[in-house]
Amino acid sequence: MDLKSSFSGIFDALLTKEPLFKNKEALRHSYTPAELPHREAEIKQLASILAPALRFETPSNVLIYGKSGTGKTIVSKFICKELTETGNKLGVPVSTIYLNCEVTDTKYRVLANLAKEFGENVPFTGWPTDKVYASFKEAVDAKKQCIIILLDEIDKLVGKGGDEIIYNLTRVNSELQNARVSIIGISNDLKFTNYLDSRIQSSLGEEEIVFSPYNAKQLEDILRQRAELAFKPGVVGEFVIPLCAALAAREHGDARRALDLLRVSGEVAERENAEIITEAHIRKANEKIEADNIVEAVRTLPTQSKLLLYSVILLEEMGGRVITTGEVYDVYKRLCRQLSLDVLTQRRVSDLISELDMLGILNSSVVSKGRYGRTKEIKLDVPPVGIRLVLEDDIRLKNLATFKLPQRRLGE
């Protein structure tokens, strides 16, 4: 086989091929368009709450609710940017800090990050939390200024001692001489406040804004605006945007999902050397996104969870009865021995199974089988064959491909 002749210039061909996009960035989540359609009311509301900062009064704390992809983050960031800029123009020092609590999900980390924003040198671990707090306060209070702290995904903080932080931050003003601090909390979880201490509830939720999901029509407008920027003219047919919008609307009106869908559709079409996006491309893109999400979720699982998942797959492949925690644990123990890995306790395994359930990889429900005890009934929620391959791709699990479960004893 003559590799050289058949493949030389392979990149040339790919480069000269005319792409359908003119600016793919416009479809990314990080892209902030000049206008945010269907969020005018929320923008106005948030702006009026924060406006006092420009008169050097402390704005109320705000809680913003809404499901993912409803524009909470983008609107808040947008307002904060405007606020800082206006502040600069007027000579009023306003600074805003954005923190995503999914990453910084403990009180220490939140404080450390905040302190760092103000130039304090705080190690990412090591100090007592009080000290970090003190250092943060000192840095903030160094000059007369208004500070708005944007805590995204604030719901991720509760239960990890993060409530304490929220409480401290909402009352830090009483300990400050010069600066003023306000908090904007952004939560995906509508019932978030239920888990909070009532003292925090009242101080954090002085103002509340709810972002409702976009409907299909609104998603269309958003997509249209972005498609205009992202694609070359004539690429996006009449039906493309309504279809993408409709598919995304089924996922609780998630604009991010809609944008992903549009982008991936374009990529699929491009790869097939098509000149316009067709319905088939969109359907394919939709499946691809779903599959990619699962694969990514499985691939990044910790080893023990992978092993558990593998156990479930083996049991499922044997067919027959429903799978219970005890059975999974048995198989899991064998796999561990085979790979000479530590065996976790059943208690821990039970938690791991629940985690897999939350990730949507498994489906587990607690059932009582009367005399035969109470257990979780476990079902796989992903295609077994594909996922099995993903798991076997992990170096640590390589040897599993040859592992065989002993046949079940007869009569059982």
Add this chain to the structure above:
DNA sequence: AATCCACAGGAAGCCCGGGAAC
């Protein structure tokens, strides 16, 4: 009605690695 299975799932605390301070 009482029993009892096969776990669920809460509470507390251990251990470890990372790091600072002394």
Add this chain to the structure above:
DNA sequence: GTTCCCGGGCTTCCTGTGGATT
């Protein structure tokens, strides 16, 4: 070096439980 703090994964110990079976 020793001693302290933090967070995360994990174990130990525990109490709770729905309903088939006795």
